[in-house]
Amino acid sequence: MIQLTAAAAFFVMIHLLISGTSVRDGVVRRIGEGPYMALFSLLSVAGLTWMIMAYGQARGEVWNTVYWGVGPATRHTQILLQLIAVFFIVIGLTTPNPTSVKQEGVLEREDAVKGMLRITRHPFLWGVALWASGHLIVNGDRASMTLFGTLLVLALAGTTSIDAKRRRALGDRWEAFAQQTSNIPFAAILAQRQSLKLGEIGLWRALAALAVYVGLLLGHPYMFGVAALP
Structure with a gap:
């Protein structure tokens, strides 16, 4: 448990206490944007790898208490959540978004708020949140x-x-974009600051997300050793 806890703490620290604060700004001023991004990417990959390896080891330890079981209802809920999560993740990653790395130039476009960004300006992160919740x-x-x-x-x-x-x-420039969008999914639409236009998302993005979802469902036993389907 110590290894997994340490890995989780490290991963959170580099994202929230460095990348997400003014500490990042100070480091960038000292070493430059390029070297910072390379170093941060390296630390992120190392931290995620450490956490996954520690998790694999921890699952077989005697202290790994199980607090609740899994029934048919939870399995079907999980499958639905993963479908939504994969759509948010894949469509989010393929949609130009000023919240993404090196995509601040999107703010200069007249159609900066388009497709999935009408639903949330952070589709990828909300997809990860749904993915983690389902698991x-x-x-x-x-x-x-x-x-x-x-x-x-x-x-x-x-x-x-x-x-x-x-x-x-x-x-x-950011404030103007933020006022037209919302962090929480569908909040801007419910507040009538935006309208839902599913056609803007693009059929190819939806099909790509569906393909990834089906691939994960069928490949889950081979990739992770656990069946995703009930």
Whole structure:
């Protein structure tokens, strides 16, 4: 448990206490944007790898208490959550978005708020949050709670962290974009600041997301050793 906890703490620290604060700004001023991004990417990959390896080891330990079981209802809920999560993740990653790395130039476009961004300006992170939530409900052991709970908290906190970072860097340009969008999915639409236009998302993005989802469902036993389907 010590290894998994340490790995989770490290992963959270580099994202929320460095990347998500003014510490990042100071480091960038000292070493430059390029070297910072390379170093941060290296630390992120190392931290995620450490956490996954520690999780794999922790699942077989005697202390890994299971707090709840899995029934048909939770399995079917998980399958639905993963479908929504994969759509948010894949469509989010393929949609130009000023919240993404090196895509601040999207703010200069007249159609900066388009497709999935009408639903939320952080589709990828909300997809990760849904993915982690789904895995939590079907994995009630301590190790899984640490891994997926960490990723859930980090994804949700990351939305506000990125907003603050973009606000510091982009000022009024960011404010104009933020006022037209929402962090929480569908909040801007419910507030009538936006309208839902599913056609803007693009059929190819939806089909790509569906293909990834089916691939994960069928390949889950081979990739992770656990069947995703009931």
